[in-house]
């Protein structure tokens with residue numbers, strides 16, 4: 295059985311060179327069989343791409359799906375990162391029962407799928423003995439329900455952050471052994487090392503400089519590599535992170551982690567906002583990748599990560615939305631436009647081309663997650679494909695319609711495929727009622743607010 299996407303006038307391969315194509319894509323099984331001037335075979339299923347831009351499915355390399363019911367929390371709206379952490383995730387995590395968490399994951403995944411994402415990585419760092427459910431299992435179930443590729447960056451912490459408020463709930467801590475056992479268990483259940491895996495696990499301490507003893511970091515890296523897992527963490531989200539690491543350890547974060555065996559082509563960090571030029575070159579030389587989160591960094595006033603500089607130095611850059619508690623607009627279309635606009639605002643119009651943003655959101659993301667069989671439209675690659683609809687006023691009047699997904703803001707997705715199977719069909723997610731999800735979301739946020747009020751402040 296094969297499938298033909300035909301009448302493609304505006305196609306991007308997703309490669310760094312910004313290569314375009316037109317014609318048709320033939321899909322056989324889970325892979326792309328051919329691209330070019332192809333006519334339908336007798337009995338072949340056909341998807342008409344007229345009026346669409348065709349790209350690889352978008353890849354989100356860093357998220358916190360538990361925060362999708364924590365958007366716009368008033369106490370966290372106008373405060374910087376540390377206060378936001380205290381008021382939002384660290385305040386609310388104990389109140390998440392399984393149903394609320396499941397609804398939260400479903401909201402975030404639906405938003406991503408409808409924005410053109412086909413691969414999602416969630417950095418989940420709350421594994422508490424207080425929970426009577428396994429958050430990892432819920433995340434994999436919800437991603438499978440929509441048909442998305444899913445990478446769990448299995449997080450955790452052995453030390454909490456110190457906040458000034460004495461009434462803060464304790465952080466969801468594990469022992470180092472408990473954390474490593476949790477990683478190993480998740481890997482045994484869900485880790486597929488193949489380069490077109492539908493499910494993957496990475497080893498992802500929340501924030502190395504705050505949440506773990508420094509001497510544990512080499513052991514964590516060794517254990518992850520023994521299990522064949524990639525390493526991920528938050529790093530240098532703002533100037534205060536970098537300053538604290540310099541003060542406590544005598545080095546800036548990237549050279550400090552180099553000493554801990556925490557750089558390499560199997561490592562990626564979220565944020566990397568505050569980097570020295572030397573740190574940029576160290577990341578590029580070692581192949582350590584960046585999950586660039588332009589919106590969360592803007593929303594929290596943290597700054598603009600030197601993603602374009604890392605890209606120019608030959609490094610690997612990917613795009614991510616980060617948790618919706620600190621970036622209420624958690625779709626990939628908005629993330630692409632924000633990256634495009636911010637780098638040009640800060641560094642001039644030469645700073646970033648639209649096709650480079652698309653590369654970050656596709657092949658850059660696939661490389662970052664080690665899913666090298668995805669993220670690029672070429673024969674032999676996975677059939678992860680997104681068709682962006684040009685039928686909205688934002689796209690009318692364009693001289694080069696192929697640029698629309700990167701320069702016109704979020705677009706409607708007409709269709710998307712993961713491994714040749716439909717995810718978005720005619721702009722909808724089959725089997726998921728958005729009005730019902732909206733009602734469940736309203737109930738979930740109301741429940742969280744009630745529980746929060748029941749706790750003495």
Ligand SMILES: [Zn+2]
Pocket residue numbers: 356357358417528564616617
């Ligand atoms: Zn994050």
